[in-house]
Amino acid sequence: MNKNFSFKLHFPILVFGIAAPFLFPGLQLQIATLWVMVLFALTWDIMGGQMGYNSLGNIMFFGIGMYTSVLFQVGQFAEIGAYTAAHGGDDFTFTNAQYYQGLVIGIIMSGVVAAIAAAALGWTVFGLRGPYFAIGTLGMAIAAGELMGTWEWVGAGSGISVPVFPGSAEARSLLFYFLCFGAAVLTFVVLQWVYKTRFGLAVNAIRDDEEKAEAMGIHTVRYKTVAWAISAFFVGISGALFGNITGIIEPLEVAFPTVTFGIFMVAMTLLGGKGTLWGPVLGAVLFHTLKEVTWTYFLGWQWVALGVLIIINVVFFQQGIMGWLMEKFPEKFGIVVENKEATR
Amino acid sequence: MVLVAAPVFNVQLLLDGLFIGATFALAAYGLALVWGVMNVKNLAQGDFVIMGGYIAWWLGTQGIHPLWGLPIAIVVMFAFGWGIYVTIIRRVIDKDLFTSLLATFGLAIVIAQLLNLMFGPEVQTAESDFAIRQILGVVTVAEIKVLAFVLCGILALAVVIFMKKSRMGQAIRATAQDPRAARVMGIDTDKVYAFTFSLNAAICGAAGALISMIWVIQPFYGISYSIRSFVIVTAAGFGNLPGVIMAGLGLGVMENYSGFVLGAEFQQATVVGLLLLVLIWRQVQQRKLRQVVS
Numbered sequence: 001m002n003k004n005f006s007f008k009l010h011f012p013i014l015v016f017g018i019a020a021p022f023l024f025p026g027l028q029l030q031i032a033t034l035w036v037m038v039l040f041a042l043t044w045d046i047m048g049g050q051m052g053y054n055s056l057g058n059i060m061f062f063g064i065g066m067y068t069s070v071l072f073q074v075g076q077f078a079e080i081g082a083y084t085a086a087h088g089g090d091d092f093t094f095t096n097a098q099y100y101q102g103l104v105i106g107i108i109m110s111g112v113v114a115a116i117a118a119a120a121l122g123w124t125v126f127g128l129r130g131p132y133f134a135i136g137t138l139g140m141a142i143a144a145g146e147l148m149g150t151w152e153w154v155g156a157g158s159g160i161s162v163p164v165f166p167g168s169a170e171a172r173s174l175l176f177y178f179l180c181f182g183a184a185v186l187t188f189v190v191l192q193w194v195y196k197t198r199f200g201l202a203v204n205a206i207r208d209d210e211e212k213a214e215a216m217g218i219h220t221v222r223y224k225t226v227a228w229a230i231s232a233f234f235v236g237i238s239g240a241l242f243g244n245i246t247g248i249i250e251p252l253e254v255a256f257p258t259v260t261f262g263i264f265m266v267a268m269t270l271l272g273g274k275g276t277l278w279g280p281v282l283g284a285v286l287f288h289t290l291k292e293v294t295w296t297y298f299l300g301w302q303w304v305a306l307g308v309l310i311i312i313n314v315v316f317f318q319q320g321i322m323g324w325l326m327e328k329f330p331e332k333f334g335i336v337v338e339n340k341e342a343t344r
Numbered sequence: 345m346v347l348v349a350a351p352v353f354n355v356q357l358l359l360d361g362l363f364i365g366a367t368f369a370l371a372a373y374g375l376a377l378v379w380g381v382m383n384v385k386n387l388a389q390g391d392f393v394i395m396g397g398y399i400a401w402w403l404g405t406q407g408i409h410p411l412w413g414l415p416i417a418i419v420v421m422f423a424f425g426w427g428i429y430v431t432i433i434r435r436v437i438d439k440d441l442f443t444s445l446l447a448t449f450g451l452a453i454v455i456a457q458l459l460n461l462m463f464g465p466e467v468q469t470a471e472s473d474f475a476i477r478q479i480l481g482v483v484t485v486a487e488i489k490v491l492a493f494v495l496c497g498i499l500a501l502a503v504v505i506f507m508k509k510s511r512m513g514q515a516i517r518a519t520a521q522d523p524r525a526a527r528v529m530g531i532d533t534d535k536v537y538a539f540t541f542s543l544n545a546a547i548c549g550a551a552g553a554l555i556s557m558i559w560v561i562q563p564f565y566g567i568s569y570s571i572r573s574f575v576i577v578t579a580a581g582f583g584n585l586p587g588v589i590m591a592g593l594g595l596g597v598m599e600n601y602s603g604f605v606l607g608a609e610f611q612q613a614t615v616v617g618l619l620l621l622v623l624i625w626r627q628v629q630q631r632k633l634r635q636v637v638s
Contacts, residue, residue, distance in 0.1 A: 054442045056449070128623055131385045131445045135574050136623050139616035142567070146613050263453070266446070303457035310450030314443055315435045 009278070017181045021174055030292055032177045032245065035184035037288045039238045040265035041272065041280030042187050043231040048266065049274030050195065051227055052207030057137030058235055059262035060144045063255035064117050065110035065236030066243035067154060070162050072109045073102035081153055083160075096166045107179075107240045114236025115229040122225045129210075138258070145256030159250035162243055176245050183241060187234045192277060194230070203227055207275075267306065270313050273320025282321055356483045357600045363489040364559060365596020366496040367551045369589045371569060372576035373500065374547035376588055379577060381520040381540045382437060387448040390569025391455040392545050396421050396552025397561035398459055401470040410470035410557050414495070417549040425545025429538045437537060452566055459563035470556040492554040499550050503543075504585060516540055568612055575619045578626065 017035070021028045040058075047053045074083050077098050094102065125136045149157045165172040194200055202223045205213040214220050243249050256262075264287065272283020295302050313320075319327065375389050386392075399420055400413030432451065436444045474488040507513035519526040519536045527533050555561060576595055580587030595618065602614040 054446070124620065124624055128627065131441050132578070132623055134442065134445055135385075135387075135571070136620060139571055139619050142571075143613045143616035146609060150607070150609050259453075263449075270446070300461055301457075304454050304461070307450045307453030307457060310453065311432060311447055314447045314450065315432055318439070318443065 014185070017185070021177045028173050028177050029245070030288075032173075032180040034285065034288045035180040036238050036242055037264065037268060037284040038281050039180075039184045039187050039234055040261065041268040041284040042184075042191055043234045044265040045269050045274055045276075045280045046191065046203075046227050046231045048269060049276070049279070050200070050207060051203045051224065053224065053228075054134045054266075055137040055228075056134045056262065056266065057139070057141030057258070058231060058265060059256060059258050060137070060141040061114040061118060061232040061235040062239040062242070062257075062261065063144060063148065063251070064232075065114045065239030066249050066255045067148065067160075068113040068236065069106035069110040069240030069243055070160055070249060071154070072106040073099075073163050074160075076102055076105065094163045094166070099163055099166050102163060103244070107237055110240035111233040111237040114239070115233040118228040118232035119225050122228050141256060141258045141262060145252050145258065148255065149251040155249075157251065159248055159254070161248045162246075165244075173245075176241060179241050180238070180245075183234065183237050188277075188281070190230070190234075195277060199223070199226070263306070263310075267310050267313065270310070270318075270320055273322030273324070273326075276320075276322040276326075279320050279322035286321070352482055353604075357604055358597055359483065359485060360489075361597030361600035362593050363493050363596070364555075364600070365593035366493050366589075367555050367558070368569075368572050368576060368596055369592020370496050370500060370551040370554075371548050372573040372580075372592050373503065373585065373588050374544035374551075375573040376577045376580070376584075377516075377540055377547075378544045381516055382433075382537050383441070384433060384437060384444040384541070385441065385448070385574075386544065387445055387570050388452040388455060388566070389448075389544075389548060389573045390571070391452045391459075391566035392421060392425070392548035393552040393555065393569045394459065394561055394563065394566045395424070395455055396549030397470075397556035398463055398468075398552075398563075399549065400553035401468050401556045401561060402463070404470040404472075404556075410472050410553065411491075413470070413556075414550060414553040417553040418546045421549025421552075422542045422546040424549075425542035426538055428545070429541040433541055434534070434537070452570065456563050456566050463563065465563060467560045467562045468556070469560050470553075472557045486558070489558045492558045495554060496551075499547070500585070500589070503547065512536070512539055568615060571615055571619060575615060575622055578619070579622045 020031050024031065044055070044058055047055050047058070071080060074080055077094060121140065125133060125140075128136050148154065154160055165175075167175075202213070202218045205216070205218055206220055206223060210220055239255070243254070246254055249255050268283040268287045269280045270283070271287055272281065273279030291302075298305055317324070371389060371393050374392075375386060378384050378386050396417040399417040400410040403413040403416060404410040428451065432447055433444070436447045472488045474486060474491070476484050476486045478484055507517060515526070515531045515536050516539065518529070518531060519533050519540075523533050526536070552561070572595060576588055576591040580591040595615070598618065599611055599614055603611040606614070
């Protein structure tokens with residue numbers, strides 16, 4: 001039953017994901033962004049939903065991944081200082097082999113470096129609970145963007161451009177579409193597996209009562225660090241992909257968009273229902289679709305609408321869509337509810 | 345180093361830091377009040393400040409002296425705070441801590457964006473037409489800054505006296521100690537909460553009106569004031585007014601120095617760095633306490 005249930009959901013999504021760029025060629029970028037949003041919401045939920053540590057600064061790893069990827073893509077074959085000084089101009093061209101080697105290593109390293117950064121930063125902030133943690137991470141993300149903007153070596157405020165894709169524009173957008181889709185699917189599969197293991201249980205225990213969890217012998221700091229590192233790993237990869245899609249990395253708007261993506265990831269997860277596997281996916285799809293469709297009609301009021309959405313969501317609809325559905329139709333989620341009971 | 349070569353620059357930085365720090369302390373005291381009494385972490389604190397600043401600035405553009413904007417900002421923000429309490433805060437007050445944080449975060453976005461839509465993203469200063477004096481040769485002191493400093497002190501004193509002497513102040517303190525006991529004693533805690541939140545908004549409005557005269561305001565500066573308030577309150581602890589004042593003045597001075605030594609672009613990073621330092625320091629302290637108990 002359980003397998004069947006998820007098969008019914010998984011399969012159409014996979015088919016849609018693979019067919020979408022050919023069915024809607026004009027919307028390729030938007031749908032690629034949708035998968036990045038799904039990834040954002042899923043990774044935020046590891047900490048915010050499953051572990052009860054609401055980070056407002058996860059977007060920091062997006063920027064870290066983005067910069068790491070570019071540095072590896074360029075740094076293997078050229079001097080970075082000279083590259084940024086020339087604004088990645090025509091002096092620096094990469095052969096096909098160099099480009100793809102750089103891209104693969106860049107993407108992998110962006111995840112690894114972001115995860116290492118999370119572990120290192122976690123050491124300083126994991127003693128913080130609840131609101132202190134949220135504000136500490138929010139501050140970190142804001143500071144990270146500003147510090148990057150003062151670093152000459154990586155282009156400071158004017159940013160750094162990524163190597164130019166050697167093929168055609170269609171091939172480029174198709175490649176990055178599938179990389180984004182693949183990253184989102186990989187994140188989902190890994191999280192689905194992780195939440196079923198002891199790790200998921202421990203993380204939920206930390207959410208429910210950290211002192212008791214520690215008393216039961218759970219190494220809370222270790223679990224928290226690993227959870228944040230997993231979250232950061234995938235966000236870092238998404239940063240590498242998004243940087244390559246954008247083409248030029250600018251510290252405040254593109255790499256550390258605390259006030260856009262950083263808020264979206266929280267809003268999407270809350271909308272879909274935090275602490276569930278499908279909630280973030282649902283929230284991200286709904287939020288992104290609504291945003292893309294209505295954004296331009298708000299005539300400057302879109303940010304006000306976003307703020308109001310967050311307030312209404314938090315104040316009146318805290319359980320999110322998945323939580324509401326589970327309350328309303330528990331029998332439809334028969335299996336899921338049991339799973340929830342087991343993993344809680 | 346300029347600071348060593350010309351020691352008189354230190355005086356300039358110190359004075360400017362103290363003047364701006366006083367307004368930080370005022371806003372932080374409001375946060376300490378709300379946090380201590382209601383256990384609500386108001387992330388819209390800085391946006392209340394900026395809103396108060398825009399009230400004074402707007403009145404200034406209408407031909408009313410911004411100093412008159414101070415009492416008007418206090419009254420308007422008090423009413424605004426009451427409205428926010430009734431619509432939002434009342435519903436999140438007994439939920440978990442992150443709920444209030446996130447709800448006020450949404451509120452912060454709404455306020456900042458509304459101000460942006462109404463007044464545009466330009467950096468503004470309310471013109472107060474006060475003289476700028478020179479002391480010690482090169483140190484300039486704007487009279488309005490001194491006046492604002494004094495007004496900050498008067499306002500803080502007024503709040504303290506209010507909290508100590510008035511019935512409402514006593515009710516607020518009683519509720520902070522034990523809301524259930526307060527309710528048993530016949531205190532309408534809902535009204536107390538509403539009043540506390542409105543008082544906080546009014547204090548923020550006053551701080552903002554002063555900031556608009558002595559410094560600059562911009563719709564999106566709110567978040568840095570929120571973070572400053574959190575730094576100060578976390579460092580000082582709530583219910584510790586002398587601590588809040590000292591931390592506020594200290595933060596103002598430190599920010600001014602780092603802005604001068606490292607460059608203006610590091611000013612925000614300094615605030616965040618201080619926040620992290622304070623949080624880590626608290627953590628180390630608590631770890632020590634824990635070991636004493638075990």
